[in-house]
Amino acid sequence: MSNPETDQRPISKDIKVLSAMFGLLKPYRLHVLGALFALTFTAGITLSMGQGLRMMIDQGFGAGAAEGLDQTIIIFMGMVLLLAIGTFARFYLVSWIGERVSADLRQQVYSRVIELHPGFFETNLSGEIQSRITTDTTLLQTVIGSSVSMALRNVLIFIGGIVLLLITNPKLTAIVLLSVPLVIMPIIIFGRHVRKLSRSSQDKVAVFGGFVGESLKNIKIVQAFNHQQRDTDTFNAQVEVAFDVALNRIKHRAWLTAIVIALVFGAIAYMLWVGGHDVIAGRISAGELAAFIFYAMMVAMSVGVISEVYSDLQRAAGATERLLELMHADNLITAPEQPRQLTQPVSGQLQFENISFYYPSRTEVAAISELSLTLQAGTSLALVGSSGAGKSTIVDLLLRFYDVQQGRITLDGVDIKQLDPKALREHIAIVPQQPVLFSGTVFENIRYGRPDASDQEVKDAAIAAYADEFIQKLPKGYDSFVGESGVRLSGGQRQRIAIARAVLKNPKVLLLDEATSALDAESEYKVQQALEHLMQDRTSIVIAHRLATVINVDKIAVLDHGKLVDTGSHQQLIKSSSLYARWASLQFGEVEEVASVIDKVS
Known part of the structure; x- marks a missing residue:
């Protein structure tokens, strides 16, 4: 059940696509500033602990003074308390921002999708759209509310750590810096593969998510045709495809993480060897080496976290692309810049003026061809014809689910294209x-x-x-x-x-599409009377296959392959339309018996 039109989407070249999400942060500037302050504060406290470690070793352990040790421990505990307070503020604020932005994004995407023309859903599975609104926004919530926070915090720690490393020991810092390009290159190379695989993985999950929704929605049909095992096999196959793609992505991320760790800690091991010889030679103190190791470890861990976060950002970029596709999808049915207003009160006069229409997915065959009809206010019209004749299409065009390619449809003399679709539909019920x-x-x-x-x-x-x-x-x-x-x-x-x-x-205009088809004989009789009462003083269009339900309408239009064949009353069409007469014969028996049927129905 995959859709080729949705399975082949462009892949973004980088994570710049995430910048489209920045607009969602503007209403929450104070929260963002608070989170940034908390991030900077906690990063500063974390880095300052290295100096506390140096003081503890050199002035506490090294000097052998209990008083100095007590002071450094008190300072250290104070820093821990500040770090805890800052971490609480950071976690709360960034999590709040992530949840708020995710909620706003879901609302915006849904409000956009719900307004799109029905033709959009001919080529886009509803289950996949649902997956985008739920799964993809949840991923972005995680990235904004966690990953971005981790990235910014570790970028600050990386920069601050490098500065403090240079201050502490320039020679050892050079060793650390030499390893940075070796770490960055795998991130860039593997990151590209992770981004592509992440997008593919999300698409595959959306596809089988749509399959689940479709099969469960129609569970009675699935079970009536004993299709459970076949559908289960299809679903399992789709899940396995998604699993294989996800496994490939995980493999690339695992290689990325392993290579980064090996390179970073290899550089640290070499640095310890050099630094240890400097301590033995008396060129630096043990506290300075401990502080340097602390900063080096902080820098190493920050690089590792950034590499992990970068992979998350690649996945978020894929999710953002999918959401932006929905946000920027063209809506073919829109209100004009200056919509016309209907004269009040609305009477309900309808006119179809030489209209022709082709469905977007079937442009080679006209669903409606050069059709003209006039329906006076308060009168009823029945549309009859075989399946595919264009009856339901006329209803869709009147509701402006689609626009005609030729001709026009008017309500009270106003072209419905010049009306706001919502204002038009206010006067129609179906x-x-x-x-x-x-x-x-x-x-x-x-x-x-x-x-x-x-x-x-x-x-x-x-x-x-x-x-x-x-x-x-x-x-x-x-x-x-x-x-x-x-x-x-x-x-x-x-x-x-x-x-x-x-x-x-x-409503002023009533559309009945086989409205009594699902009723038993007794219910049909009652509802038919209710509908006849409802149709009084309203412009009504009735779609019917059973001619007995439309005998008493004011006018019947006979359609065949999108063309208007004939119009008239039931009695007139029996005589003037061989097609209608054949349908009447099939439903009522011989044509000469129709008159007696009409008398009974009337």
């Missing part, structure tokens, strides 16, 4: 063929149609949709939890809640 419910209560799902509705208004909408009776029988009534995608309810119950949602919105 009841889809597959009812969509969200995890939550019945109250919350119906109130989705109008969030500010009162409890009584929600109940009134449910009564109008013939849903109140079964809702009252649920364990907690309207406060009952419906489960993920409404899994605790039957298909007919979910459909009636979806209809109640549309009733509550009280």
